[in-house]
Amino acid sequence: MSLLPILRFPDPRLKKVAAPVTKIDDxxxxxxxxxxxxxYEAPGIGLAAxxxxxxxxxxxxxxxxxxxxxxxxxxxxIVACDGSALGEEGCLSVPGIYDKVERAERVSxxxxxxxxxxxxxxxxxxxxxxIQHEIDHLNGKVFVDHLSQLKQGRIKSKLAKxxxxxx
Ligand code: GNR
Ligand code: NI
Numbered sequence: 001m002s003l004l005p006i007l008r009f010p011d012p013r014l015k016k017v018a019a020p021v022t023k024i025d026d027x028x029x030x031x032x033x034x035x036x037x038x039x040y041e042a043p044g045i046g047l048a049a050x051x052x053x054x055x056x057x058x059x060x061x062x063x064x065x066x067x068x069x070x071x072x073x074x075x076x077x078i079v080a081c082d083g084s085a086l087g088e089e090g091c092l093s094v095p096g097i098y099d100k101v102e103r104a105e106r107v108s109x110x111x112x113x114x115x116x117x118x119x120x121x122x123x124x125x126x127x128x129x130x131i132q133h134e135i136d137h138l139n140g141k142v143f144v145d146h147l148s149q150l151k152q153g154r155i156k157s158k159l160a161k162x163x164x165x166x167x
Pocket of ligand 1: 046047129130137
């Protein structure tokens with residue numbers, strides 16, 4: 001297993017739209033394992049392949065307290081959703097920035113597991129938020145894209161300033 005470098009907003013590679021996985025092979029299983037290791041080490045509750053500069057539709061999520069309930073989603077698609085709620089979000093690609101985003105409260109997500117079997121998961125709460133956040137990444141979207149232009153500008157200057165002091 002290996003830790004993968006995480007792209008930082010506003011890296012233009014975060015805007016790429018990921019391609020569907022056509023075959024679940026050892027390369028995809030290896031990618032999912034490396035992404036899980038990277039997510040746990042960060043630490044974070046989710047990671048999309050886009051964030052590690054791999055533009056394929058693969059997501060890992062673990063919202064459990066004990067960090068022992070890894071979920072891997074290949075080609076995830078929201079097939080139904082309802083309700084809406086405003087919740088505070090953060091992102092490993094936008095370190096130190098947190099803001100409220102409106103999301104569906106409940107989602108049904110269809111995806112393939114690592115054995116290539118089609119699955120449907122009904123999610124709510126933090127898991128539902130995280131699934132929506134990760135599918136946004138696969139579509140080239142970061143949570144700050146949901147914020148006003150004014151806030152996006154402030155976030156960019158704050159991150160640029162951080163980058164200068166840590167350089
Ligand atoms: O670790 C993460 N925490 C989080 C908190 C609220 C809403 C979404 C997230 S996802 C984030 C990890 C990440 O950047 N995934 O893309
Ligand atoms: Ni993110």
